[in-house]
Amino acid sequence: MQLGELDVNLKLRSYLAAAMVTVLACAPAMAQDAPKQGGTLVVSLPGGTPRSLNPAVQSGVATGFPGTQLFAAPLRYDEDWTPQPYLAKSWEISEDGLKVTLHLQENATFHDGEPITSEDVAFSVEVIKEHHPFKSMFEPVTSVDTPDEHTAVLNLAHPHPALMLAMSGQLMAIIPKHIYGDGQDPKSHPRNNQDVVGSGPFKLVEFKPGEHVVLERYEGYWEEGLPYLDRIVARIINDSSARAIALQNGEIQMATFENEPTILSRLQDAEGLNLTTDGYGGVGPIDWLAMNTTRGPLKDVKVRQAIAYAIDKNFILNALLRGTATEARTGIHPDSPLYNPDVNAYELDLDKANALLDEAGYPLEGGKRFELNIELPGFPGYKAQTEYVKAALAKVGIAVNVRSHPDFPSWAEKVGSMEFDLSFDSVYNWGDPVIGVNRTYLSSNIDKGIWSNTQGYSNERVDELLNTAATESDPEKRKALYKEFQEIVAEEVPIYVTNAVPMHTIYADKVGNPPMGIWASSSPYDKVYLKD
Template sequence: MTFLKQITAAALLASTTLAGQAFAEGGTLVIATTQTPRHLNGSVQSGIATAVPSTQIFASPLRYDENWEPQPYLAESWETSADGLTVTLNLVSGATFHDGEPIEAEDVAFSILNTKEHHPFKSMFEPVESIDTPDTQTVVINLSKPHPALLLALSPALAPVLPKHVFGDGQDPKSHPANSAPVGSGPFMLEEFTPGEAIVLKKNPNFFIEGRPKLDEIVFRIVGDPSALLIAMENGDADMYPFMAGSQEIRRLEKDDDLAITTEGYAAVGAINWLAFNTASPKLSDVRVRQAIAYAVDRDFITKALHRGVSSPQRGPIIESSPFFDETIPAYDVDLDKAKALMEEAGFGDGMDLTVDYIPGPKEQQQSVAEYLKSQLKKIGINVTVRAAPDFPTWAGRVGGHDFEMSMDVVFNWGDPVIGVHRTYLSDNIRQGVIWSNTQQYANDKVDSLLNQAAVELDTEKRKALYGEFQQVVATDLPVYWINSLPYHTAYNKKLLNPPQGIWGAMHPMDMVEWSE
């Protein structure tokens, strides 16, 4: 298996050396992945493909430990006012960007406002009304209303701090050339980014946390063929495989004595595999058609047979492990007679044709389910065409551009519903060209009201009641049919110390990861 020809000699050596070999000066970590990011700027792009390298390149105001407690990062301390309307960040002194320029309050303010305006998670910073910078080390975030998810939103994967002198030059933040050649302040610096092949990151020698990072280099090896990725892990050509969700992959790598397999590192992710409906489609605008499809799909078959028991059924928009999940939500257990009756009521008793897309790469969670839908929905008169995409950007362009009827998708809760759930269901988050927003084009005034109330409610029990009512409404409207939670695992070489197992997993700075001996 060939490796990227243009990467540095050190990276090439690392890729052909047995994983786990001791390195005299920090060494190289090779991370295997199937996804190519559009670019590396997590301020304007969500998703695993961007977040894992982005959190190594960019630092953020805060970081979180495994107990969900915020920890200092670029902000050495912070304070929230009694009324919840002001959060003050006190920045560390002496921190610099990779180009040597100092990190100042203006950079943090610029970054938060840039993320607010251009990131697909519109609700994440929506209450941020203004930001004051009384001096170079103080950031005062003024909120229009209390925001219970704000500190979590200041995490690495959600709030990268950008250099204003690079990104604030007036160019479109979403297509800025620096997105693919970013200057950050994180533990690693971009050496090379060749889409479809590899991302090479070098140690930041001037990182503001003394003694870190431990590694000299991180190489993201992009392997389009999942089978080849497994071989790379088994042969020692790669050292870590995060966000692994396939049952065959998990069980195969569990047999390798040189690898450790863990489910730790995904507590805040809340990944849900679902079938999205374009509610603006004439065929799917009638809720009875969407409900008919739900009654025709068998979650148990998908999780127990297609996924070989490694995934769990998911009945609603909030991950079932969350304290905000409503156990009473309708499950839509299989009932083909009811499904046929609903199709008849909707005027489609003679059937219809529909197309389903899926994310390329994770076949078991995506393509296999899409192909199952083709056979299962035929039982209620729906002829399904499974439409493949040659790569992730193509799929993202279709779904973000609303050029689809149905699509398999994987969407994260991101720790708090305000961050990861609201974006899918708020009507003001219907955003052309943006994935993982309200790509279903779903609009319901009651849902908007409930979510907007929950976004400012600081009392946990009251928030729970609001989210319970929200779940009941969307379970009736079904802009999405929720299928299963993803069984994310990380495989890594046993000689690797401090693998990323916090609440954000690999979407967290790997400045403490190192090789033993």
């Protein structure tokens, strides 16, 4: 769903208002045909081999799919950004926003039969705060009270409007204290990948790195009749063409996070297959051209604006991405209720680009103004964009040298240490700006490694807006803060945002109730089923 087709104000109100009241047990609407019990769903595992199956200590979509089947979160979100009960059957938020009380399912157990209690919630929060890469998610949580086995009270230093989202999907896995509280480092714990004791609808049968993850129905799951599936086999198929063949011949029934235009075009009209972009609003993946604002000509905002005007975004969307992607203009994903589409789009204008470069003091001499390097990531998907930017900037006298990287670590080291001029990248919002957007723009996050503020961007007003919005509970005030933030960063262009990554779920006709909430395959599959 694109917000241009919706009433943004209404959507934002319903999303945040739902988070500020007591929620009683309810469930999102099921598919029209009656769900069927049993069967094995074979899928491709997005993102390659997971480094860990434990989402409490590891981010990323490779961990997200198996992790959310193995471990339950307190909440789940539907496609309308409305929180729904999950491991927490209901909850309350205090009027001052400083206490969130979770009421857990009384009959919920871990896969070894031990009951899931409020002590496990408190322990999980502690582990996530210390070991998860997204430090801002639970930073305001000062303590967790456990007045009884099924009540957990999160105490906050200040209101934290991102907390509800942070308690869903793969972001707040409830892990067993009696397993992980043994004194070993949770991040490298031996039970992260083998002999996993989880809290979710499926338990681990086998994890073979580079091959597959096999899960089977947990018979002790708290909700009677769920999950519907007997087993899930998640195959690790790194080659996109091989995945397409497997989908077409029925070897696998579903693939998620698919975004290669050639594959999407190939499968668009394939018999028995369905393609949808629904379900990725929370993940919020965005493509952008990052600019290091701390060095050379890129220190000048006029140079950065000129680069934006010299790039034909429509060419990227229609020629390179073959119409599979939608435009994005800011660091907030277009599916977010906080997205501001009314900022400068930087339509192609070579005259304006040249004029800005002249004003910045870089005259065209012998067909050249200055040189920049652009890093070619060591992962697929950005070679065409990188080569295009080189050609586009040459038209306004900027000579671009492409520096290729053989793998992800070498590219991440270069960009993460801010030893770059330009680089394409894909960065995820993870539901709320506090979680996935602030890290890119806050001056306090400069030079903190890959997927931080690697642009060296610093603006006192932006810091003030983001820090204020992080504690603002009023939806309209919060939206206004993010609106101004997006206007400023669109004007100063530390990043030129090109598009929302065209993530798609491809599923066979026989798959019922595929994941359509905001977290895609980083959602529990307890209600997915196979039709006759």
